[in-house]
Amino acid sequence: MADYYPLIARAVAGLPQNTDEARRALYDRARNALVTQLHGKELSEPNIAHEQRTLEEAIRKVEMEVGGQSKSAAEEVNVRCRVCGHSNTISRHTPAFGTALICARCSKPLGLRVSNPREHPYTTSFDVQLWFGYKACSLLHARCPHCDETNYSIVIPEQAYNVPFYWNRKQENPNAAFVVNAACQHCKKAFVIEWDVDPR
Numbered sequence: 159m160a161d162y163y164p165l166i167a168r169a170v171a172g173l174p175q176n177t178d179e180a181r182r183a184l185y186d187r188a189r190n191a192l193v194t195q196l197h198g199k200e201l202s203e204p205n206i207a208h209e210q211r212t213l214e215e216a217i218r219k220v221e222m223e224v225g226g227q228s229k230s231a232a233e234e235v236n237v238r239c240r241v242c243g244h245s246n247t248i249s250r251h252t253p254a255f256g257t258a259l260i261c262a263r264c265s266k267p268l269g270l271r272v273s274n275p276r277e278h279p280y281t282t283s284f285d286v287q288l289w290f291g292y293k294a295c296s297l298l299h300a301r302c303p304h305c306d307e308t309n310y311s312i313v314i315p316e317q318a319y320n321v322p323f324y325w326n327r328k329q330e331n332p333n334a335a336f337v338v339n340a341a342c343q344h345c346k347k348a349f350v351i352e353w354d355v356d357p358r
């Protein structure tokens with residue numbers, strides 16, 4: 159019986175980028191390699207199953223170690239764009255209000271599929287939590303008041319849909335209770351999203 163743990167641990171340590179994605183790919187390669195290797199030997203089914211279990215145990219052990227280390231160290235996570243496939247590096251921390259969670263390559267929202275570009279679905283905080291692990295924020299797909307193009311996935315407070323809000327070129331209510339500053343993803347001009355009542 160082989161001890162796969164040192165092999166897997168060494169391979170993980172040698173990864174150019176130690177991401178969840180890279181490790182998953184590495185484990186799949188190891189599983190495939192083991193299957194190929196076991197096919198070459200004349201092993202009985204129980205022996206094959208035993209070898210595979212041993213490999214899975216080694217993978218679990220390595221993952222537990224990585225998880226322990228990365229709790230505070232891994233500040234970033236990779237999110238693959240569902241539209242163009244680009245791998246985006248985003249922070250694990252809840253981003254500031256006004257930040258746009260969009261693909262760096264195609265500017266489409268990260269974490270949700272846009273089936274109809276004319277639809278601008280509001281994204282609930284539950285989805286945001288599910289996709290990114292962020293707390294107390296939601297995503298808004300605002301229209302730029304300068305160029306009229308949709309700005310995807312602007313981070314706003316969690317409760318902000320329940321309170322009337324407006325998007326304007328400049329703040330129009332001098333007594334606005336809460337304002338999110340955004341930069342248009344298309345024409346780059348600044349605009350504001352404002353609430354008469356604080357939605358936080």
Ligand SMILES: [Zn+2]
Binds near residue numbers: 240242262266
């Ligand atoms: Zn993209």
Ligand SMILES: [Zn+2]
Binds near residue numbers: 304305344346
């Ligand atoms: Zn614009």
